[in-house]
Amino acid sequence: MRIPTRGVKVTVAAGERRPRSQVYRWLIIGLAWVLASAAVLVGSRYAVGAWVGDPGTVPATVLDARSFGDASAPVTDRAVAGSARLIPVRPQVLLDSREVGALPAGVDVTVPMPETTAGTRVVLVEISILAAKGPGEVTVGQGTDRTVVLRVPKAGAQLSATVVAHLAPDGDLRASTTSGGDLLVRLIGVFEPAERSDAGRIVAVPPARVVTLVPRTDGKRARVALAEVRQLADAGPISAVILRVSADVGSKGGLVSAGTRAGDLNQTVYWSATSGTDRTRSGLMVIPVSDGSVHLRYEAGTEMRADLVGYVTGTGAPESTEGLVVPVPPHTPEPVRATERSDVEIPLGTTETLANVPVDRIAAALVTVTATGDAEGGVKVGGKPTLTASKGVARSALTLVETPQARVRVQSAVAGTVAVTPHALVLTG
Structure with a gap:
């Protein structure tokens, strides 16, 4: 029918x-x-x-x-090619040339790496030059992929930097110093390939002061109880906190050490002696968390400050792509000219230099800001003081900053040049 x-x-x-x-x-x-x-x-x-x-x-x-x-x-929640999670590790000394003698100027060194997860090509290290033999630079990488991580102003200087470092094809780290001196390299994290994860996702937060330490009245030590930090109230499991430390260094040089226990401070940021009004120095520290607190010790100078700028999720956090990072191939960006009291937005880079990550998937980034001033003056990144520009001297600082539309807001109190170098892009969901 x-x-x-x-x-x-x-x-x-x-x-x-x-x-x-x-x-x-x-x-x-x-x-x-x-x-x-x-x-x-x-x-x-x-x-x-x-x-x-x-x-x-x-x-x-x-x-x-x-x-x-x-x-x-x-x-939301789409995988991005090249993404990884950051696994903080107990800080481990990979190289300390003080044990064998100072390095001569211009030497290249191979820093052996411990065994890591298959596919790991990028690590987070803390690099320090101590008792420099003269002015120069410390670089990581090899050939055309060398990245300047420290600029040494003169003999006797001591400086530190937290560095996102790319490993050589043989799995080891290459470093060199044109200044000579003692080189100290600590491993503090490993970027493991991951399309999504619970642990190892980086969460940037608006900078929040967690420590102000004045040795004359407070002593040299401070403890940060993470349960009392409002920005971490809803964070869930945490494997590390990311602190930006700054200090009035003083005429004898100084340092800030950190760790999970007062008797086990296994990370250190070193600063050279300062003079006149140019006394503030800064650094970034990624500190593993084990018992709900971190400890700091400050030597030399009159005041130390620590701001929470982010944290790393721990095992048991929600699984997601949000907060995974994409390490960026080494490159040298063009500096931007800043006028006195300027407020400029500097793009992170091009599609090619940003590892082809879509702009709308970049929530934040680990970046190095380098400033050379026509005079001495402060430089803010993301609205917060980050470094002090010095006349005719290039100063750099690594920081974690939110990057809407893949741009970084930089404010400079003095005229000069500013460059923003991204090292790792933090993904949105």
């Missing part, structure tokens, strides 16, 4: 009459068809609504919404 379809007109030949019962039969069949069609349309509308989502409803997944043409629906 063929059921009539919409638009088909059934006619009866002229002079032909059908029995009344047959007419009724056709009427019943037509009515049944109409009801069946309505049911199909209603069912179809419900089915499509379940996929696309009626106004005011949330689709089953945002990806489903986009597949049906809703371009305004944000894409």
